[in-house]
Amino acid sequence: MDITQILLAAQSPDGNLRSAAEGNIKQFQEQNLPNFLLSLSVELSNDERPPESRRLxxxxxxxxxxxxxxxxxxxxxxxxxxxxxxxxxxIKESLLITLGSSVGDARQTSSQVIAKIASIEIPRREWQDLIAKLLSNMTQPGASVPLKQATLEALGYVCEEIPPEHLEQDQVNAVLTAVVQGMNQTELSSEVRLAAVKALYNALDFAESNFANEMERTFIMKVICDTAVSKEVEIRQAAFECLVAIASTYYVHLDPYMQTIFNLTANAVKGDEEPVALQAVEFWSTICEEEIELQEEYEGSDDANSTVNYRFIEKALPSLVPMLLETLLKQEEDQEQDDNAWNISMSGGTCLGLIARTVGDAIVPLVMPFVEANITKPDWRCREAATFAFGSILDGPSLEKLAPLVQAGLDFLLNTMNDPNSQVKDTTAWTLGRVFELLHSPCSTNPIISNANLPRIMAVLLESSKDVPNVAEKVCGAIYFLAQGYEDAEPASSLLTPYLPNVIAALLTAADRGDMTHVRLRASAYEALNEIATRRSKAICRLCCVVYCSATVHEEAMLAIGALAYATGPDFVKYMPEFFKYLEAGLQNYEEYQVCSISVGVVGDICRALEDKILPFCDGIMTVLLKDLSNSQLNRSVKPPIFSCFGDIALAIGENFEKYLPYAMPMLQGAAELLVVLDQNDEDMVDYGNQLRRGIFEAYSGILQGIKGAKAQLMIPYAGHLLQFTEAVYKDRSRDESVTKAAVAVLGDLADTLGPISKDLFKSHLFHVEFLRECLDLDDEVRETASWTQGMINQAIVS
Structure with missing residues (x-):
């Protein structure tokens, strides 16, 4: 078996060749694993083999x-x-030889495989000479650049793969020595120096005792700091990544080096390439995280001012904050449109937020002059940076320090939601969300939000929810935190009640927008809806009151409840006893037929949310729906949605729909017969006829899918009539495409539910052959449905 040819064939564009080769590889692996692995290692190490076979x-x-x-x-x-x-x-010898290969891919793969084997063997006290063998590559006379680079990569990968306790201290010392030598400026190859810095990054966890030794620590830190000003960008970036890791792992040892590090980071932030500057900011973010953790750990104890916390952030504050504020002015155009965007401006704002949490009130006087100086400038970058700075420092300082500033600036922020620049509006909406999340407390003596400013806040939020998707997403987040702030704040929570229908209608609209290119908007809107629904149990009752008491807005309230049911899911069942009486009233509102129609739609929403948990309420719902169909006073436009609703109920309760078949099926058959006498010359009647057909088909589809299984035979008595009706619709050229799709779908559901029992029915109603053929010329959705239906019918006929 020629392993080279098999490996090449496994990458062939010819599917047959590729499939056969993959089978051969699997067979070789299963029948002779030792020789299989050995053959692979030999292939990888052989410089005469093609790069493609070696890579695989x-x-x-x-x-x-x-x-x-x-x-x-x-x-x-x-x-x-x-x-x-x-x-x-x-195998291991082959891999070590491959580190000196002339092919870069082979060297890198070999170093990774060496580390994988090391992760298995070294904890078992095997391959104890690996580190020595790797280090000998670094010290042997005339060692090539590729060999040294690959060896350093292998050392880095080994350190990444195995826990620190599995290397002896003398091995750690030897690794660190080799790595630091590789980083030295006397090493002419930038590839070797980069590999050395990356290897050091992975080896830092092993260096605990070395960092405890001042002389060794100082030597390592000097080499890293020297490397941080190398002429190569990648090497500088890797050096700063080492400093970030040291800030997290060896915080307690950093004090003597902080002035040097500050100078390095300041220079990088001000003038270096962005990848390097980002790591420089990340260093200070990491220091913040360490000091926040220390404060939380020692909070309330006698060691609150423990010498463990060196307060690096507090000491650097006067120089650090201005440096970070300048980064906020380096925004990228349209960065708010990219969910994955990360740049120096965003990094600087994040770090400011962490500093605020670290030092509290002390950051405010350093940031507010920047905010005040830039907030009204003509350049949008200045306005956005000022707003971002203000929003970033809201978590950390005391309410007493921030409240006067927020109260003075809230109206300005609301006005800024009309800024001509989308990025400014995006950041302003985010900042409003932060205000509501962190400072909105109705029970406080001097609340941020009051009777006086709430109408203005709500008007701005509702209007801005219609803005471009990224802005609307942040607005939905602001609504979420605004509602959350009123949680359990009686009687203040009632302040929000008058706005609930409009708020929920706005969130529903935002979640259902046609310009849904920004997927996070829908998620944000539903999170806000869910907050109102699940955290405010009285919201449903209040909306019910709106439905009952206010004839002008109960349509929106009903829609809102449907949206809340969707957002809440099965948990909505706990609101049903209270809500059901209002739903029942809506279903019987014959005079305001739009309310009745919307109520029917809400039943569908609730069915999808509750599934079989709606069963206890089905008797009441079905009774009212059947009465609606028989009521001559009810506007005819409500009847098609009622039939669709039968399908929703059947899908939700499954075979439990059996008890309603004797009542629902005659209604469907009667409606089908009514279609025969509709005036085909009246466009309105043709349109209504199509709505009715679609409703009937959707009812049959839902019932067939719901009854499918042990009780499928219950549908046999109705199958012949359904096929006759479908054939009549097929022959009627006034049907629209939505009816065609629904008719085709119901044929598939019939075949799927009845299976072989439907064989004779389809053989005696052959119209389906031509009907499905016609569908091949229609749009993709109809064509896909027809293809599925054809498969179901074929399956039923041949079984």
């Missing part, structure tokens, strides 16, 4: 040693452990 050999070899799934990983580990020692030795 390395990938398969690596995947034969490790997996994300823990159970599979353990299985692969045991397979390796059980291999013959001589085979493992040959």
């Amino acid at each position: 050999a390395g990938i398969i070899l690596k995947n034969s040693l490790d997996a994300k799934d823990s159970a599979k990983k353990e299985l692969l580990t045991q397979q390796w452990v059980s291999l013959d020692h001589s085979i493992k030795l040959q």
Whole structure:
């Protein structure tokens, strides 16, 4: 078996060749795993083999040693452990040889595979000479640049893969020595120096005792700081990544080096390439996180001012904050449109927020002059940066410090929601959300939101929910926090009650917009709806009161309840006893037929939300719906949605719909017969006829899918009439495309539910053959439905 040819064939564009090769690889692996792995390692190490076969050999070899799934990983580990020692030795020697290959991909893959094997063997006290062998590559006379680079990468990967306790201290010392030497400016190859810095990053967890030793620590820190001003961007970035890791792992040892590090980070932030500047800011964010954790750990204890907390942020504050404020002015155009955007401006704002949490009130006088100086400037970057700065420092300082500023600036923020620049509006909406999240407390003696300013706030939020998607998303978030702030704040929570129908209608509109290119808007709108529904149990009752008491807005309130049911899901059942009487009243509102129609739609929403949990209420709902169909006073436009609603109910309660079949099916058949006498010359009647047909088909589809299973035979008596009706619709050229799709779907549901029982029915009603053929010329959706239906019918006929 020529492994090279098989590996090449496994990458062939010819599907047959590729499939055969993959089968051969699997067979070889299953029948002779030791030789399979050995062959792969030999292929990888052989510079005379094609790069393509070597690359795949390395990938398969690596995947034969490790997996994300823990159970599979353990299985692969045991397979390796059980291999013959001589085979493992040959594989490892091949891998070490490959580190000197002339092909970069082979070297890198080999270093990764070496680390995978090390992660299995070193904890078992095996391959104890690996580190020594790798280090010998660094010290041997005339070692090539590729060999040193690959060796350093292998050392880094090994350190990444194995826990620190599995390397002896003398091995750690030797690794650190080799790595630091590789970082030295006397090393002419930038590739080697970059590999050395990355290896040091992975080795830092092993260096605890080295950092405890002042002389060794100072030497390591000097090398890193020197490397942070290298001429190569990638090397500078990697050096700052090391400083970030040290800030987290060795915070307590940093004091003597902080002035040097501040100078390095300041220079990087002000003038270096963005990847380097981002890591420089990240250093200070990490210091913040360490000091916040220390404050929380020692809060309330006698050690609150423990010497463990060096208060680096507090000491650097006068210089650090101005440096970060300048980064806020370096926005990218349209950055708010990109969910994955991360740049120096966003990084600086995040760091400011962490500083605010670290030092509290002390940050306010350093930031507010910047806000005041830039908030009204003509340049949108200045206005956006000022708003971002203000929003970033709202978590940390005391309410007493911030409240006067927010109260003075709230109206300005609301006005800024009309700014001509979308990015400014986006940041302003985010800032309003932060105000409501962090400072909105109705029970406080001097609340941010009051009777006086709430109408203006609500008017701005409702209007801005119609803005471009990224702005509307932040507005929905602001509504979420505004509603959350009123939670359990009786009687203040009643202040929000008059706005509920309009708020929920606005959120529903935002969630259902046609310009839905910004997927987070829908999520944000539904989160706000869910907050109102699930955290404010009285919201439903209040909306019910609106439905009952206010004839002018109860349509919106009904729509809002449907949206709340969708957002709340099965938990909505706890509101049903209270809500049902209002729903029942809506379903019987014959005079205001729009309310009745919307109420029917809400029944569908609730069915989808509750599924079979709606069963206790179905008798009442079905009784009212059947009465509606018989009521001559009810506007005819409500009747098609009622039939669709039968389908929703059947889908929700499944075979429990059996008890309603004797009542629902005659209604469907009667409506089908009514269609025969409709005036085909009246456009309105044709349109109504199509609505009615669609409603009938949707009812049949829902009932067929709901009854499917053990009680499918219950639909046999109605199947013949359904096929006759469908054939009549097929022959009627006034049907629209939505009716065509619904008719085709119901044929598939009939075949799917009745299975072989429907064979004779379809053989005696052959219109479906031509009907489905016609559908092939229609739009994709109808064509896909027709294809599925054809499959269901074929399955029923041949079984």
